Amino acid sequence: MTHYFKYKREKTGTCNICLAQSKLTWDHIPPKGGIKLSEVEQKNILQHLTDSKNNNYVLSQNGVKYRTICSTCNNGLLGAKYDVVLNAFANELSLFLKTSLQIPQVVKFKTQPAMIIKCIIGHLLAAKGDLENNLIDHHFRDYFLDDSKVVPAYYKVFYWVYPYNSIKIIRDIGMPSIRGDFKSKFSMFSTLRYFPIAFLITDAEEYSGLNEMSKYCSRSIEDFVEIPIDFTKIFDENWPEYGENNFIMGGESLQSGVSAVPRVKHNRIK
Numbered sequence: 001m002t003h004y005f006k007y008k009r010e011k012t013g014t015c016n017i018c019l020a021q022s023k024l025t026w027d028h029i030p031p032k033g034g035i036k037l038s039e040v041e042q043k044n045i046l047q048h049l050t051d052s053k054n055n056n057y058v059l060s061q062n063g064v065k066y067r068t069i070c071s072t073c074n075n076g077l078l079g080a081k082y083d084v085v086l087n088a089f090a091n092e093l094s095l096f097l098k099t100s101l102q103i104p105q106v107v108k109f110k111t112q113p114a115m116i117i118k119c120i121i122g123h124l125l126a127a128k129g130d131l132e133n134n135l136i137d138h139h140f141r142d143y144f145l146d147d148s149k150v151v152p153a154y155y156k157v158f159y160w161v162y163p164y165n166s167i168k169i170i171r172d173i174g175m176p177s178i179r180g181d182f183k184s185k186f187s188m189f190s191t192l193r194y195f196p197i198a199f200l201i202t203d204a205e206e207y208s209g210l211n212e213m214s215k216y217c218s219r220s221i222e223d224f225v226e227i228p229i230d231f232t233k234i235f236d237e238n239w240p241e242y243g244e245n246n247f248i249m250g251g252e253s254l255q256s257g258v259s260a261v262p263r264v265k266h267n268r269i270k
Ligand SMILES: [Zn+2]
Pocket: 015, 016, 017, 018, 019, 020, 069, 070, 071, 072, 073, 074
């Protein structure tokens, strides 16, 4: 079965974030400045998980992007406020990984965790080719557009080191809240992963012992806090959606889920 990657709508439409009728702009995920934008081969996430050899990819010249949000949300909010913080954090971690001869077990990084969570949630809202209005979108919009909300109600944000060059973006999948326990309650998960960091947003209380970023947020979204990065917890590239003892359920938004890898340039031999 072939799955297509749905990442854009008409040039004008309803913004996935503020719901205004507007000209729709391209949102880069991860944001520009935190990753070297190269040509990527992007595949629908289901295609990737069920048939990884299938070559049914879409090429994109400058990274993964979705045409789903207005310019105010894209440039005024994400670009001007939140991307800068996420990029600084990702760049610092990336430099640390690339230049340290010995990686300790845990290192603390000073950042603005609530700004990072705003950023991740904003981009995850953009990562749906079709406008959806489910409860999660509703909660995410409510949180993203209100500066007085430091952490999202009902959700926790977990993070871990992601030492792979692929980009994974998945919205709204259901999985057992305790990994491997099919009798445990089902929880909803969304994830964004790219070198060097992965995020998982869920209504589960905890997941596989991951560090929780939302726990480090304090009173204002702008507060700086030192957050620990645990270098001993490394998971597979396709974790958590894939792997033994797990299964996932998803709806429409899986069409907009993506697995992308930088295109390898072959030097032509003359
Ligand atoms: Zn908007």
